[in-house]
Amino acid sequence: MAPLEDLERDYPIIDSNFRMFCASHGIFTDTDFLLHDLSALEAFARQDYAPQKLEQGIRQIISILESGQRPWLNGLELLDDSQLNKCTISTGCERIDILLQGGLRAGHVTELVGPSCSGKTQVCLKAASHVARNSLGKVVYFDTGNSFSPKRVAQFLSLLPDPSTTQINKTVERDMSSIVCHSVFDIFTLLDMLRQLRNNLRSQISFQVRMLIIDSLSSLIAPVLGGGGVHGHALMATAGFLLKEIAHESNLCVVVTNHMVAGEAGMLKPALGESWKSIPHVRLLLSGKYSANGTLIKILKHPYLASGKSTDFVVI
Template identity: 65%
Template sequence: MAPLKSLEREYPLIDSIFQNFCASHGIFTVEDFLIHDLYLLAALAEQNNNSGKLKQGITQVFSIIDNQCRPWLNGLELLNDVEQNKHVLSTGCERIDAFLQGGLREGHLTELVGPSSSGKTQVCLQAASNVARKYSGRVMYFVSGNSFSSKRIVEFVRQMSDPANNQANSTLQQVMKCIICHSIFDIFRLLDVLHQLKHSLRSQMDCQVRMLIIDSISSLVSPVLGGSGAHGHALMATAGFLLKELAHENNLAVVVTNHMVAGEGGVSKPALGESWKNIPHVRLLLSQDHVTNISSMSILKHPYLVCFFACMAVWLSLKCLLISE
C-alpha cells in the first residue's frame, strides 16, 4: 500500500492537515489503516476542528483500498495464470537451475539469505546477466551499497557467450543496456521507487521488465525496526506486500537479499525477524566454505519444492560462484 504523502497529488483530501492528523496517531501508509482501530480514529477526528474534512479523508482512503482490491479468482483461473504467464527464468548457473527445477519463478518473491561473502550478490549478478542476455528482458537492480559490479556482469556475459560468436560485443552492450541500476539508501526511497515502477509497468512499450533485484532489503529495513513501535514493521510489511504485488501482477521474478544476525545461543539466523519470514514465497540459505571458496545453497521455504528437500538439508555446491561478495 502507498504512503499517504504519495497520494496527495491525486487525492486533494489527503493533504498535509490530514497527513499530520494521521501521523500523530501512528498512521503513515494506507496499510496502517487496516491495522488501526478505525472507530477510535473516527472518534478522534470528531474532536478536531477540521473534523468534517478529516472524516472525508478517512472515507477517501477506504475508497482507495476498495479500488485496489483484486477480483476473486477460482482455482482454475489461478492455474491458467501460472501456466500461461508465470515462467521460470534460468539463473545462468546450471547447478542452481537444477536444484530449483529450472531457476527463479516469475510471480514469486525469492529471498537469498546468508552471511557476508556467502555468494548472495554473485547469484544476483549472474541471474541479472542471464535474464538480460537470454530473454532480452529488462532487469531493475536496486542496490543499498556498492554491491553492483559492472565488471562482474561483463565476466558473466563472456562466460556464457560463444567465443566464436562475432556478435559478442553487441550482445554485451545489449545486456548492459537492459540492466537498470538504482542506488537506494532508505526504506522511504524504496517505497517511492517501487510505486513509480508499479505505474510505469502498466505501460511497458519496449523491452519488458522480467526481473527486479534488491541487494539488500535488510539494510534498508533494519534501521526502522528499532524500538517498540509498530511503525517500522508496518513499513516492512508494506514493502514486502508491494514486492509480491509487483511480482504477481507483472509476472516478475523478484529477488531480495538478507543478511544474518546472532540469535539465541549465538546461532545465526536471518535478519528482519519473524514478521518478515512469512512474506517471501521462496527462501534460500547460502553459505560458503572459506577454505575451498565454494558456496552452498539449501531451501528454507519453497511452495513448489516439497519440504523433503529442506528436511533432508540438501546442499548444492555452487562451483560457478568462485568470487565472494
C-alpha cells in the same frame, strides 16, 4: 506514496481541514502516517473542534493503507495464480538450477538469505548477467549498498578473466545496457520506485523487464523495525505486497537479499524476522561455508519443492 490532496476525489473526508490538521503534524502523504504514533495522533484529533471528522479521516487513511497491503487470501485467487504459466529462468549457475528444477520462477518473489560474504550478491549479478546475455529481457537492479559491480557483470558477460584490461566488445555493451541499476538508500525511495515500476509495467512502458533484483532489501527495512512499533512492520508489509503484486501481474522474477543477525545464544537468523518469512514464495539459505565444490545453498521454503534440499555451487 500518494499526496493527501490526491485522495480527496475518492474520499471526501480527506478535505482541506483534515489535510491542514495533518500538515500541522508533518503529514503530507498517506505513507507519512506510517512514521507517526497513530494513537497519539487520534488523541490530538480529539482536542480539535471537529474531533469526530478528524478521527474518521484517520481511520480512512488507515483503511487505504491496509487495503494496499492485502495479501491473496481468496482461494480462487490462489488457484488462479498457481495455474498461470510461470516459466523458470536460469540463474546462470547450473547446480542452483538443478536444485530448483530449472531456476528462478517467474511470478514469484525469491529471497536469498545468508551472512555477509556468503555469495548473495554474486548470485544476483550472475542471474542478471544471464538474463541480459541471453536477450531474455531487461533487468531492473536496485542497489542499496553500492555492491553492484559493473566489472563483475562485464566479466560474466564476456567470459574474460579481466574485462578492465580488455576492450569490451559491442555485444557486451549491448548486454550491459539491458541491466538498469538504481542506487536506493531508504525505504521510502524504494516504495516510490516500486510503485513507478508497477505503473510503467501496467502501461507497458517497461514491458520488456524480465527480472527485478533488490540487493539488499533488509538493509532498507531493518532500520525502521526497531522500537517495537507497528510502523516499521507496516512499511515492510507494504514493500512485500508491492513486490508480490509486481511479480504476479507482470510475471517477473523478483529476487531480494536478506542479511543475517545474531539471535538467541549467538545463533544467526534472518534479519527481517518472523513477520517477513511468510512474504517470499521461495527462501534460499546461502550458508557462507565453503567446501571443495563451493558454497552451500539450501531450500528453506518453496511452493513446489521439499525444504531442506541443498547443493554446492561456484559462481564463475
